[in-house]
Amino acid sequence: MRHFQFEQHGIVFCLTLIYLQCHTTGSHSLHRHCIATQGTLFPKNIQFLMLDDITVYYYNSSFGKDPPVPEWLNHSKGLNFWREISVNLKFNRHVMATAVRLTAEHFNHSDDHVYQAHGRCDLNADGSILSSMSHAYDGKDFVSFDVQTKSWTAAVSQAVFYKRKREVDPQDLNRLAHHYQHECIEWLKLLLQYTVKLREKKVPEVRILERTDPTTSAVEITCHVTGFYPRAVQVEWLGAGELPLQDGVKSGNVVPNEDRTYQLRKSLTVSEGVQGTQTYSCLVVHSSVPENITLPWAPRRKMPVWITPAALAGAVVMMCVALAVAKWRGALVSASQTSALSHIMCWKRSASVAGQNLEAVRKQNQKINDEGSPFLGSHPG
Numbered sequence: 001m002r003h004f005q006f007e008q009h010g011i012v013f014c015l016t017l018i019y020l021q022c023h024t025t026g027s028h029s030l031h032r033h034c035i036a037t038q039g040t041l042f043p044k045n046i047q048f049l050m051l052d053d054i055t056v057y058y059y060n061s062s063f064g065k066d067p068p069v070p071e072w073l074n075h076s077k078g079l080n081f082w083r084e085i086s087v088n089l090k091f092n093r094h095v096m097a098t099a100v101r102l103t104a105e106h107f108n109h110s111d112d113h114v115y116q117a118h119g120r121c122d123l124n125a126d127g128s129i130l131s132s133m134s135h136a137y138d139g140k141d142f143v144s145f146d147v148q149t150k151s152w153t154a155a156v157s158q159a160v161f162y163k164r165k166r167e168v169d170p171q172d173l174n175r176l177a178h179h180y181q182h183e184c185i186e187w188l189k190l191l192l193q194y195t196v197k198l199r200e201k202k203v204p205e206v207r208i209l210e211r212t213d214p215t216t217s218a219v220e221i222t223c224h225v226t227g228f229y230p231r232a233v234q235v236e237w238l239g240a241g242e243l244p245l246q247d248g249v250k251s252g253n254v255v256p257n258e259d260r261t262y263q264l265r266k267s268l269t270v271s272e273g274v275q276g277t278q279t280y281s282c283l284v285v286h287s288s289v290p291e292n293i294t295l296p297w298a299p300r301r302k303m304p305v306w307i308t309p310a311a312l313a314g315a316v317v318m319m320c321v322a323l324a325v326a327k328w329r330g331a332l333v334s335a336s337q338t339s340a341l342s343h344i345m346c347w348k349r350s351a352s353v354a355g356q357n358l359e360a361v362r363k364q365n366q367k368i369n370d371e372g373s374p375f376l377g378s379h380p381g
């Protein structure tokens with residue numbers, strides 16, 4: 001929600017500033033997930049570092065190799081940066097491995113368990129910064145680190161031992177606080193420079209699809225908005241007086257396409273009784289278009305009696321083509337959804353392998369979906 005509001009401000013900015021400047025405004029976050037497991041078939045160690053929705057670094061111990069540098073960092077300055085984050089993340093793997101081992105020992109656990117760490121730093125549109133970092137054991141809050149006071153807080157009594165362990169070393173505390181207050185933000189700013197091309201805004205294509213329910217004669221009109229970037233978007237069905245409708249409106253989720261753009265569908269059911277009494281329009285508000293996009297829909301007229309067999313045959317062919325296209329698009333969507341969801345799936349799988357606290361992990365995943373994934377400190381664990 002917060003993110004979206006910003007994008008709306010972004011629209012105002014775009015009207016008054018030149019395009020490039022518009023690119024540099026906005027709130028961004030650098031977030032990191034680390035997962036260490038014990039005894040599971042799941043990889044022993046997974047790490048990913050994301051700038052907003054761009055994967056910077058992804059490590060999976062089952063793959064057995066360090067990740068390759070992304071194409072957009074494959075230049076001399078980018079490679080220096082890559083080496084710096086690689087050293088940091090490699091160190092992190094040891095910290096995570098230690099954390100899962102010590103914690104499992106503390107609980108007298110010998111079977112399958114999962115230790116997760118996530119942290120983030122945010123650079124807001126007004127230049128303010130925010131950071132947070134926390135750990136979970138078997139999907140339950142375990143400890144968190146306060147950057148300001150340089151102290152750890154145990155979320156449960158069993159985590160006090162870990163808090164104490166981490167607070168023994170003042171250098172470790174300073175390093176962690178420094179990472180969140182400075183280094184993380186420096187990384188974020190550099191990554192913003194390196195990803196200007198990747199983050200270019202893309203204007204949504206908007207089309208309206210309609211389908212009549214043969215039993216109720218109600219018409220379902222779907223506003224299909226696709227090919228936009230960034231992700232934040234507002235889509236409304238407007239009725240009389242251009243007011244957004246709530247009744248009969250069903251919204252899908254924003255889902256990624258394969259080309260790093262996004263799509264969203266929003267449907268409105270128009271019952272037979274009110275068909276023809278008014279027109280509706282689909283309103284799309286997106287930061288790539290200073291003016292909103294509005295696409296009207298009016299109910300189709302009844303088929304005229306003079307329609308010829310040839311015209312009818314033509315219409316049937318057109319419909320088949322439209323159907324084939326719709327099917328093909330549907331297949332594409334589900335394919336890209338699957339790949340984009342695989343990260344989140346990792347979390348779910350890690351929890352179910354451990355067979356513990358699925359609900360807590362699910363909530364966490366929800367949080368990740370809502371807020372973007374959090375970023376973990378340079379030396380968590």
Ligand SMILES: *[C@@H]1O[C@H](CO)[C@@H](O)[C@H](O)[C@H]1NC(C)=O
Nearest residue numbers: 043046060061062063064346
């Ligand atoms: C980790 O890498 C292995 C080997 O490439 C792969 O089979 C597995 O699906 C990956 N797992 C995750 C969670 O990425």
Ligand SMILES: *[C@@H]1O[C@H](CO)[C@@H](O)[C@H](O)[C@H]1NC(C)=O
Nearest residue numbers: 068069070071072073074075
């Ligand atoms: C990076 O660029 C070099 C050429 O400049 C190329 O040989 C190498 O394969 C690239 N690496 C990756 C991971 O794309």
Ligand SMILES: *[C@@H]1O[C@H](CO)[C@@H](O)[C@H](O)[C@H]1NC(C)=O
Nearest residue numbers: 103104105106107108109158
């Ligand atoms: C683990 O086992 C030890 C010794 O058997 C016991 O003292 C301790 O309370 C146990 N810890 C937990 C968390 O059950």
Ligand SMILES: *[C@@H]1O[C@H](CO)[C@@H](O)[C@H](O)[C@H]1NC(C)=O
Nearest residue numbers: 234236283284285290291292
């Ligand atoms: C676009 O639509 C939103 C939401 O209805 C509205 O707040 C905003 O003023 C509109 N912007 C323009 C330029 O019409």
